[in-house]
Amino acid sequence: MSLSIGSLGTLSRLPRLPVLPEIQIVIPNPFQKQSNSTPTNQSKTQTKSLKEKLQEVLDNAKELSLIPNGVWEGLLRAVPKKKVSHSRKRNRQLTGSKQLKLLNNLNRCPSCGHIKRSHHLCMHCVEQIRSIWRTDAKESKQEPYKQELNDQDRKLIYPGKKESDYEKMLKDKKNWLERRQRTFELNRRR
Amino acid sequence: MAAPRKLSREVKHRKALLKNLVTALLEHESITTTHAKAKEAQRLADKLISLTKKSDIEQAKSLAQSDIFKHGEILPKLFGGLKERYANRAGGFTRVLRLEPRLGDNAPQSILELVDGPQEMKFWLTARVVARLQQQGLEIDPLTKHNVEQLIKYRQNGEVEFNQLVERLKVEFYSNVESFKDNLPSEHLKSPTEPNLKKYIRFVERPTK
Numbered sequence: 001m002s003l004s005i006g007s008l009g010t011l012s013r014l015p016r017l018p019v020l021p022e023i024q025i026v027i028p029n030p031f032q033k034q035s036n037s038t039p040t041n042q043s044k045t046q047t048k049s050l051k052e053k054l055q056e057v058l059d060n061a062k063e064l065s066l067i068p069n070g071v072w073e074g075l076l077r078a079v080p081k082k083k084v085s086h087s088r089k090r091n092r093q094l095t096g097s098k099q100l101k102l103l104n105n106l107n108r109c110p111s112c113g114h115i116k117r118s119h120h121l122c123m124h125c126v127e128q129i130r131s132i133w134r135t136d137a138k139e140s141k142q143e144p145y146k147q148e149l150n151d152q153d154r155k156l157i158y159p160g161k162k163e164s165d166y167e168k169m170l171k172d173k174k175n176w177l178e179r180r181q182r183t184f185e186l187n188r189r190r
Numbered sequence: 191m192a193a194p195r196k197l198s199r200e201v202k203h204r205k206a207l208l209k210n211l212v213t214a215l216l217e218h219e220s221i222t223t224t225h226a227k228a229k230e231a232q233r234l235a236d237k238l239i240s241l242t243k244k245s246d247i248e249q250a251k252s253l254a255q256s257d258i259f260k261h262g263e264i265l266p267k268l269f270g271g272l273k274e275r276y277a278n279r280a281g282g283f284t285r286v287l288r289l290e291p292r293l294g295d296n297a298p299q300s301i302l303e304l305v306d307g308p309q310e311m312k313f314w315l316t317a318r319v320v321a322r323l324q325q326q327g328l329e330i331d332p333l334t335k336h337n338v339e340q341l342i343k344y345r346q347n348g349e350v351e352f353n354q355l356v357e358r359l360k361v362e363f364y365s366n367v368e369s370f371k372d373n374l375p376s377e378h379l380k381s382p383t384e385p386n387l388k389k390y391i392r393f394v395e396r397p398t399k
Contacts, residue, residue, distance in 0.1 A: 110319045110322075110334065111315065111318040111319045111322055111363075117288075117290070119288055120288045120289060120290060121287055121288065121289055121290075121301075121311070121315065123289065123290045125315060125318065126289065126301075126311065126315070128363070129311065129314045129315065129318070132362065133309055178293050178294075179293075180290070180293060
């Protein structure tokens with residue numbers, strides 16, 4: 001008995017476990033009618049607030065998460081197993097067929113004296129002759145009928161067109177259009 | 191004869207393409223395309239023009255119709271003006287001139303043109319060379335001489351036209367003699383008729399039996 005009493009006494013002397021708080025979760029009743037007026041407005045505000053809350057939660061989660069996002073992306077995607085070595089890469093990029101080749105079939109344009117490919121026409125001379133043809137065609141065309149109008153009438157009937165910046169940029173062809181470069185002059189032998 | 195190019199197209203597509211090219215050529219007298227297309231269109235165009243030399247014109251017209259679009263415009267031109275122009279020629283009604291490769295995709299380009307046309311590129315370029323040589327007071331080299339002869343040969347009123355063009359191009363390009371006189375010495379102009387052969391190569395006549 002003494003033992004039992006003693007045991008009881010020891011029990012009373014042991015430190016007490018802290019009391020856990022009571023669980024209090026309020027589950028909203030979905031079937032309960034909303035008594036407030038203007039339900040549409042409220043629903044809007046509710047969705048907004050929900051969105052914001054979700055955003056906050058997500059932001060916090062990013063900060064809190066121990067593993068950064070980039071690691072997962074790397075693990076999940078296919079990647080090359082080994083680094084391509086310098087020599088291997090250079091060998092691939094500079095194989096014989098991909099290198100620039102020397103031109104041995106060069107010649108001299110008989111009309112302008114610049115370098116050209118043999119058995120090919122000199123593009124500069126061809127372009128000059130074409131420009132002559134273009135001017136000839138313009139001259140041979142009849143001038144279109146022009147209406148005689150006052151300045152005021154012209155403004156009313158033909159108010160003109162407003163060009164956007166993009167259209168203006170397109171018209172400025174000198175800045176963006178790729179043009180053929182003139183070939184070099186042949187260095188004279190001395 | 192080499193097999194015709196397929197131009198990476200199916201039969202119908204290829205035929206339509208060549209028809210388009212040939213109609214454009216006969217309409218405008220010269221076109222600029224890739225070299226392969228120009229060569230294929232040249233075959234067809236030569237065939238079409240040689241059709242006009244047939245004795246049975248009705249049959250020739252019906253044959254020509256299958257290779258041409260815009261029948262109303264081009265058939266009368268083919269069997270009228272072009273037939274007259276090439277009456278003396280037996281063949282070689284078209285010419286392909288190589289150009290520099292295209293800027294965007296580096297495709298080899300060339301001009302396909304009808305011979306003896308009003309705006310013939312070779313005619314104008316040789317006239318330009320002759321104008322330059324005359325303006326410099328130099329002799330005309332054998333290659334250009336040969337070219338001029340070939341260009342004038344079957345052209346109606348060819349020599350007069352050529353000389354007029356030479357005079358015009360003198361004014362257009364070489365009016366200021368001093369600006370280009372140093373730039374263009376004639377000694378570096380080489381022609382294939384006088385090849386620059388290696389010294390140790392010697393030509394021997396074929397022995398007779």
